[in-house]
Amino acid sequence: MSASEFYNLKAEKPNGQEYNFDTLKDKVVLVVNTASKCGFTPQYTGLEELHQKYKDRGLVVLGFPCNQFGGQEPGTDDDIDNFCKINHGVSFQLFKKSDVNGDKTNEVFKYLKDKKSQLGLTRIKWNFEKFLVDKQGNVVNRYSSMAKPSDIGNDMVKVLVTGASGLLGRAILDNFSNDGSIQVTGLAYSRSSDKLIKCDLNDEKAIEGVIREQQPDVLIHCAAERRPDVAQNDPAATEKLNVDVSGNLSRLMKNIGGSIIYISTDYVFDGTKPPYTTTDTPNPLNLYGKTKLAGEKAVTQNNDKSVILRVPVLYGRVENTKESAVTILIDAVKEGKAKKMEHYANRFPTNVDNVAIALNALTKNIQKVPQIVHYSSREAYTKYEMACTFAEILGLPSDHLIADTEEPTGDAAVSRPKDCQLSRDSFDKLNLNVDDNLSFKEFFIKFLNYVISVVLSDRPYSDDLVGTWSSGSGGVQTGTGFCTPSEYSFNVPDTTGISYSFTKDGFYEESTYKFNSNASAPQCIQAVLIWQHGTYVINDDNGIDTTPIAEDGRIQVEDPCAASSNVLTTANITRNFQSFLPFDDPVKDKKALQLYDFDGSITNGNRKRDVNSDMEEILEERFLEKRAGGGGRASGESSELRDCATRDDMVKQELDILPGTDIRMVSCSPFELRCDKKPPVSFVGGNIRSQDSSYPLATFSQTKSGIFKKSTGTADLTIYNMSAVAPAVCFILIIASKAYQACVWNKNLDDLAKQHDLTQYDRAQGMIFSSAGAAGAV
Known part of the structure; x- marks a missing residue:
């Protein structure tokens, strides 16, 4: 369960009414298993005091009576309610008596124990154990029976x-x-x-x-x-x-x-x-x-x-170098002019x-x-040493910086201490x-891309980008309140897709949500969420460069057939989007964004390449790229491509040109191709068909402004069941000298839809990607 699933929980009140935890969003919640005849029963009074003190600040206290520890809660729900009100003035929410251990454990405590064990054990040990849940649904602390409510108040x-x-x-x-x-x-x-x-x-x-x-x-x-x-x-x-x-x-x-x-x-x-x-x-x-x-x-x-x-x-x-007496030294490094730098006084930045x-x-x-x-x-640094460190990290010369070792005289306008x-x-x-x-140096190495793209750049940011989203999965929420990937499990969005979000001061957040199907075990479909933060700048030609912050990414995998996992990632490759277009999405009723990787044309230097005359050259480049182990293959798979005897063999695998049509398909799923096999599918007219089956796998609709919607650059596809040739098949579609990329999934899509409650999976909502239009905006 992710943190968001805390809000899917329910509990039964003493009167039998259902209490939905979705009402607890943006609240801090304290959950306690209670008893009326326990040595810790006086804690009811402390819990009520905590409730009264912090309820207006968003605290909710929830009490779950339980009779599993020494039979210390023998009464009925009415007895318990009356006892708590009369003896301790309890006004916070109590629930129907239930178990917190064993086969009949209520769902709330199953969730809490799974998220927060004590000394490696999940079992509740006695009455009045307490769980603290933050405003995002994360179980942030677990307290023993000995912990007084007043002690917990110190954490709030x-x-x-x-x-x-x-x-x-x-x-x-x-x-x-x-x-x-x-x-x-x-x-x-x-x-x-x-x-x-x-x-x-x-x-x-x-x-x-x-x-x-x-x-x-x-x-x-x-x-x-x-x-x-x-x-x-x-x-x-x-x-x-x-x-x-x-x-x-x-x-x-x-x-x-x-x-x-x-x-x-x-x-x-x-x-x-x-x-x-x-x-x-x-x-x-x-x-x-x-x-x-x-x-x-x-x-x-x-x-x-x-x-x-x-x-x-x-x-x-910093928002600008002058905001700190430390980063202002970067300006002197950048200017490259001869400048004296204080080298006699120690600072401890x-x-x-x-x-x-x-x-x-x-x-x-x-x-x-x-x-x-x-x-x-x-760490002690002089100003000169700090400036030289910046020059080293940024790869800039420092010979114009002059170490000034002379202490100022008493005539200095403002005296500064030598070593404080x-x-x-x-x-x-x-x-x-x-x-x-x-450390000082580690920080600036880690945020080197930030310093270059945000601090040193004179290129502007765009107010138009702030508050926009770019995705077919509007359920992915990104924004200025970026969380730290190493500390949180993320909310799983409703549909697959890629989301971008931008802040005015030069930061962006990217989230990718996808499914990995499994042909041999259709029930084992992985859900993968990839999260990355970084910095961005707008180029002179109105393009955007996005640069990830190294060691600030995370991959979260949920697998119904294996343990879920969270992996921290490191990324450092800058990506360029040639242009961007903010617009008002009438369906989602919010600001949306198109990010264009390229304009759809195949180029060779400054010349646009002709699909017919240059196809051999295009394929030759693709072949050489594959021979070098490229194409996104896993490290252990490239050798099979090198076994291909000639370039012509590779071309036969990758290209299926059908006479009489202007549509040509090149497979971009090299890890699914072998030298002795034909491409898994071919293009016939407006349908994708399997090589050994006559039924359509996917059909292009030509009734709405042509094959592709020009407003989004996305194919309008209806997805049908596929033969399980591969988990997913991707294509480069070359239409009227413009290249498009698409992916279709196998028959496990039905199982995937049921498991993830995708009621409209027959539409192209994240299942199909177009690199000619918005990256991930499907």
Whole structure:
């Protein structure tokens, strides 16, 4: 079962009515097996308190009475209901008494136990075990009977983030949004968006209204003037934002009983005696450091539930190079002009994704976090070393960069400390089990394609692409809230197809859903979902280059005859679409998209190739490609093609030209062809027929604007049962000098339709692909 199938579950209420779990979408759900005469029965009171505290924030508590543990729930459903209401004030949903172990286990606990075992065992051990399900239907935690409801409440936190449109703020939102136990909301002003609350932090009444309305448990205050030179030139505005606003936010959080985490800096130290611990005395050298230190004092004085998190210079997936003092160095590398680079002061550049991971752990454990915490990378770089690293990764020269080893004199406009390394002892001693080992160089190697295509490119993105989808399977939902493939099982769409989705800041997501049939075991049809994230740019000729982010892909396979699997994948090949066309889909009533691989013509250099005169050349190229092991074959299959004695033998396999027709078929399923066999099918008129059968396998309809619908570039096909010559047969159709690709499936389509509830499988919904039209838009 995938995570989405949690919402297909049902349970029976005490009055016999059915309770559908599809009402729980976008809710955090806590499921508990309960009993009225157990030593843990007082937990009913704690569960009700949890329910009351978080129900308005999306928490649903579900109780399943069970009599399998010491006979501690002997009463009737009415008895149980009355006991819970009278003795513990229970108002959350209780269900009919049922089993949670054994042959009669109710469907809810079958699902939960399968998704979350304890110590490798799925069996429920006693009353009041608890399962936490996030807003996407993922079972994210399982708690023993000993876990108090109040402890679980620590895993359910409402967080408000200031500066949420900034580099660190975006990373926090991304991290927290994928955590089902955290409800996060972002504030922004100058770069606000539909997903953020627009609020001027200098407007005390406005921010007070937001905090009263949101009632956050924790406020993470990222907004600040972080640029030392700007701070020096505008001290009044800097002090207001870094000091006054911080103190006011701290006071407002105290008024509602909440905590505040204030993001501070290593620049509160003078850089003369590193590494600095939290007990060392600050001594800032410039106005920026002084206002951040004053902000620390304003926060701690106004709220005893405050935490100061000091971090060094940050970097990450910037929207432009100037967003970080680290990535701005890329500009100097790119320009290629002689430039002095500071090579005397150590910096400890830290990834915002790692800071977000750390903040997630601190937020959930804020009760035990000391008032001041230091968090930093352990890698030291000078600016010169960072710039040279960028040059190395990007394959650009660095000889124009000049290492400047002279320390600035006291006349420098803005003094900067030489080495403010922060000791991480205060953070590491918390034992929060944080995985933050991605190094500086590894990050930029991993996101090399992002840096090239997004940061270094002057080519624009397109608002037209945002919010569009490209697929015959509209059930595949992609969008700006990209999930991480290594952490989630994906929702299986309704039909096969390929989906693309794009964000305004240069990212895309691709999902491919297909079936692999099995001729020898028709019942064993695999469902395969392939997921990949990447970056895109729009070319000068209005084409699109999509570049996958290495190690950010996943293949999920569901097989009725074998164990399901999830495999992480690595991809690094850029794909070019010659053009794209957004449009309004009247059927789906949403923005749709055509992505064109090519314009349909066969080209040879700059000259379009004639199908008749150039066919030998075309086939020769295909033959040589196959001889080299190409054509998409598995690595162990290429040798059989090399056994073909001559090119003519290969041509006979691949080409069946029928006199008197302008339709020519070339098979593009080389792994199904052998030298001693004819092509599995041939084209006769408008029908695809088997070589040894007279009935049509598929029929082209010529009643609707010709053989192919020009609006989509897709053949209008009706699929009939096929002889089981191959799991799928693909063709290149050459019609009026234009090439099209199509695939048809074998007779297992009937079984496939029944297993996957495809009621309209006789239409070309993902079963047929056309590479002349939209890639995957079928």
